[in-house]
Amino acid sequence: MKTNLYQSMSDDELFFSLVDRYAAGEIPAEVSSRFDALLQRPDYKDKVEVFKKAHGKLQLVMDGFYLNEEQTIEIRSFAQGASNMTEDEQQGIDDLGNESKISGMFRFLVFIAVFGLVIGGAIWKFTPEKHGKFDALYYLSYESTVLANDPVGRMDIVTADPSELENYFAKYPNLGFKVNLLTVPTGWTVKGATVIDYDFTKVGAILYSQNDGSDHLVQFVWKSKKEDLPTAYEGKEGDLTYASYTSEATNLISYSNGDDTSTLLVGRLSAVQMAKIAAAKR
Amino acid sequence: MSLSPSSLSYYLNTLCPLSDKLFQFSHACLLEREAALELTRSTFTEIADNLPSPGDGDTDLVALIRTAWKRLDRQVQYTAPKSGHRIFQEVFSKMNLESRAALISIDFLGLDEEQTAYALGLNEAEVCKALSAGRKLLINGNY
Structure with missing residues (x-):
């Protein structure tokens, strides 16, 4: 063709x-x-x-480039000027004026109020539930660096016992999802965990480190859909399908956990090495 | 021009969520944040006055890009400010405008060559040429 x-x-x-x-x-x-x-x-x-x-x-x-909330609201407002009032709404305003003995100034105020309600109502009705933008790669790359550099200061619970950590997540108030820890290879240990509480989502974070402290791997789990992450080349490891990304200093892979959550792994291991660790648990 | 409730819904629920993507396209083309913001604003102003037919998600974005591309002054030599991101200074500024537009549309926004050709008013051969030149600079730039 x-x-x-x-x-x-x-x-x-x-x-x-x-x-x-x-x-x-x-x-x-x-x-x-x-x-x-x-x-x-x-x-x-x-x-x-x-x-x-x-x-x-x-x-x-x-x-990393996106509009801020003020700019987004401004763009949404362009439709306001083009919105119309229905004939019934206009008639309602006229009736208000005709039937009452109120002053011209008061009628004008009523007109403004009804007009505001019509436009405001339309905007409110058609506006989807507002969630902040969660750029997972951007935020969690940063969080992984902070966690690895200051694990004791940043983690809610510091322990090498996986069952303690799973218990921590299970009892965390309003977390809303289950966190399964990775099975890390010999020479690696889980160090602890925390929950990062953004306004619009909570993220479970678990830090794993090599026993000599020379390398770290951070696992993030949060409620999301696959399409919430940017497109990337997909790889397969066993029955695990993952997307891989890279930045100046770290590699990242993401995959769906099969429920309504995703996992992001961030570290200096290669994408394939991280995928093998992720697949070992499944 | 007035918007019916269904048109208002289409504008607010379908097109407005694509504003970040249009801004990213504009930023890659114009290399500068404020100019990209202005192009995004003016495109949405035009769109609000003259809504395209609802598409299937991808085609909604194509319509936005097509409108922005028509508004963009292609005679201007856009330059990346020194305060801009490295990718604009070291990679995109070395590409011509068509290459930047094709690269960002296909490699970042996920459009195919046919959609990109329609959005940019080019034929597929011209899109492939622009894309390959852009990718070559991206790859060899070792950014």
Whole structure:
């Protein structure tokens, strides 16, 4: 279907416009042999992996740009000027004026009040329940650094006993979801946990560390849907499907827990190593 | 122009939640926060006065981007301010405008080439060319 398009492309155009599909295992059959041949060349050889990392960074950086609440409200208000009143509402206002013996000033105030109610009511009715924006990658990357740097100061409970931690989460007031700890490999220990209470969501956080303290892994669990996180390349480890992201200093993977919660793991381990740990529990 | 309740609902519940995405598109194109904010505002003002037909989520975003792209002055050489993020200074500012728009639409906003071509008023070959040039800079920039 797009054969002519692909044939007319230079090597650079073909490689760089299809590198995402190659990474996703969806390279069109009609160009797969040409693409494979390009991958043998030194100038393209490692570019697929570099693209995956660059794509992850792009996602992370761009997610950090968003409108603040005031700007969002301003954009919503553009519809107010264009809203109309129904004939019945207008008639109601007219009736108020005709039937009463009140002064012109009072009628004017009534008009303003009803108009405000109509517009305010419409905005209120059609406005979805307001939740703050929770940019999980942005906030939790930061939280992971803070937790690892100051575990005692930041954690509610410091213990290496997993059952104590599960009990802590089970009894946490209004947490609303269950937290299952990871089964960490030999040489790693759970250090403690806390609940980060944002205005609009609670996040369970568990810190694991290597026994010599040289590396850390933070597990975050919170109520969310898969689409709440930015798109990323998906990997599989056993029956676990996960999305991986990367930043300057850490790797992150996210996956659904099969209920209405997600887990985000943040650490310096590779995405595949973290996925193996996550899959071990399942 | 007045909005019926269903149009008001479409504006508030479907289009307004896409304002962050339009802002991100605008930011990547214009390289500067205030200019991106102004383009986002003016696009939504135009949209409020002339609502597109409801789409299926992806196509709602396409309509917003198409409107913003038409409003954008493509003769201007946009530059990233020194106070801006590194990605604007070191990567995006080296791309031409079409490459920035294609890259952000496909690699960040998740549109496909066909939707991007429609939004940017280009054909698919032009989108692929712009996208490949943008990705090459993104990859080789080793950002």
